[in-house]
Amino acid sequence: MAEIANQLGTPLAGTRMNDLSIRVRRSAEYIAIPLFALAVSAVLFSFFLLALGKSPADFFQLVIRGGFGTAFSLQNTLQRSAPLILTALAVAVPARIGLVIIGGEGALVMGGFAAAALAIPMVVGHWPPLLTWLIMAIAAALVGGIWIGIVGYLRHARGVNETISSLLMTYIGIAIMNFFVEGALRDLTNPNKPSTMPLGDDYMLGKMPGTDVHWGLAVGIILAILLQILLARTTFGFAVRVAGGNARAALAQGLPVGKLIVICCMIAGACAGLAGFFEVAAIQGRANASLVAGYGFTGILVAFLARHNPIAIIPVAIMFGGIVASGGLIQRRMDLPDATVLVLQGLTFVVLLTSETLYGRFKIFQPPTTGDRT
């Protein structure tokens, strides 16, 4: 009996003290293994650099300088990580219920486009900026939510593979935006880059006070924390995890699996849609093809590296932002092509995924055995 309980990771002599030590050990495992994997990928990448005749020491020093070393670099990094937190959440939430959604890019584009299109009458009618932003943000989240919600519904009701459908929906979304941006909603004063009408300086969402980073970062971090609480501390989150673990068992228990799937997808789409809102309201000031910048796809990497844990998404997104931010300095100083940074990202991804097999293999991270297990 004790043996079975031990294997399940729930020791029989479960005092509070013991409970705490288990949690600390578990958390330590979740931190130590990714750090080890990062070190391994750094070593592997160093060999790659040496093969190119470049110095790894120079490279990593430039990563630190370009990504984190100066106040400017740090803000550069945070700015670049802001959309990634939101698009990574769009992958992580459905992942908890067992869905692999990779269409965040489409929800971002649709959300951003909806926000920009809806803003036109409000800007023309001189509505108060705060109200305009609020309506734009709600519209973006709603449209993004419906967009990925459709994917969830198709999955549940028709058994359509959500990975494929969400990816294909991305191309439909981009085409819909292009259709309107090059047609009915085109700003005719801008003949060479089809765009919607610009919001104008008064309606641009400013930077967070004292920084050069837009509000998308703060919203992303707050949403990550809220979603972590939702998924880990509420009955809704529990139901999602049960359904993600075994949908049939969850159905047998009377859980509304279909509803849960659609809700998770809508939350995901809303996050990506909000990323689109910030791209429009804080950065581009209009909707055009520049919304298709690949944030939705980078978000997939971030979510997987964070093991679909909303809190872990924050540091991982910042790490990614730092690598991208320093990528330019590396190109300029070391005369390396842009693809070098992609090689580093790819290596890190593969090594981190491989490191998943290490969990539970180190005795030090496991709950102490009660002694009768020999």
Add this chain to the structure above:
Amino acid sequence: MGGFLNLNRRHFLQGTAAAAIAGTTGIRLAQAADVTIGIVYVGPRDDYGWNQAHAVAAKALQGVSGVKVVEEENVPETDACAKTMESMINLDGAKIVLGTSFGYYAPFMVDMAKKYPAVQLRHAAPLWTPKDPKNLGSYFGYLNQAHFVDGVAAGLSTKSNKLGFVAAKPIASVLSNINSFLLGAKSTNPNATVQVIFTGDWSLPVREAEATNALVDAGCDVVTCHVDGPKVVIETAEKRGAKTCGHNASQAPLAPKGFITGAEYKWITIYKSYAEDLAGGKALPNMVSGGYEADMVANSPFGAGCTPEGKKAAEAAIAGLKAKKPIYTAGLKDNKGKVVMDKTYDNLDPYLDKMDYLLEGVVGSIT
């Protein structure tokens, strides 16, 4: 255990000291050159197209003494481009930053110009207006003049009199190249027509190949294009046995059999003048533009696909453009029959920048 910790701390101190030294030398290196020029590209520098045309000029600029060039490729038209420019200014000491992609201008380069008034920013499209910051500006070349020359040579190198044009989007600069190519061809071959296919975006290699194949299937024996990277169009046409005219940079190496000539930008003319003005402490112009008359566009060396008559006529056309001979003459109609040229327009006339029609002789529609 204590020994282990000590060793660790010592290593840490050594590491930070080394980093500090390396950091300062990096800055010194950047400041050693008289003028540091930053160039930002939206795609790869070896795309046989738009980006390569700029990269070729950047490389030539590196040979100029007292000039240091820092380059960054694959920078998207998002706040990433603003951050890249800021990084060039803050970390590399760039005195002038050149943004080469259309979407960099507003709001990103306008914001950067306001934030860094001591730095010059120049953008490769005619967007600057006197309302914009004074340390910002535009430069561009009238590539349609070189497309006109392409047409002149193509008109005498075609057998079917059907020329094909693969175009990205129906916007003014693209339409102007199509129309100029047609007028060039008609000037040497009144029976020539140009069939155009729009792919819908700047870089869609699969659709560009399909469009090229469709044009060749429709009987076109010369194909040219206006897309970001003409590589796919030129290679596909060459494989199908059709002749080709290039765009943006030289694609001659891609089509040893069928290459006629190509329309190329000559950015080095502008870049050199910027570097000289900065080194000499002179104020930079806000708007630089021109075509053949200002040595800002060129045609690729004639290839095996060009007939001797075509070459001769093209050279004469180049001489004409250098002497500002107009391309768009009075009475020209669009392909719906409406007269769009009420008079003869100078080659640099702003009226031509607003083109939203295809001329009579072009088979295709912009809607």
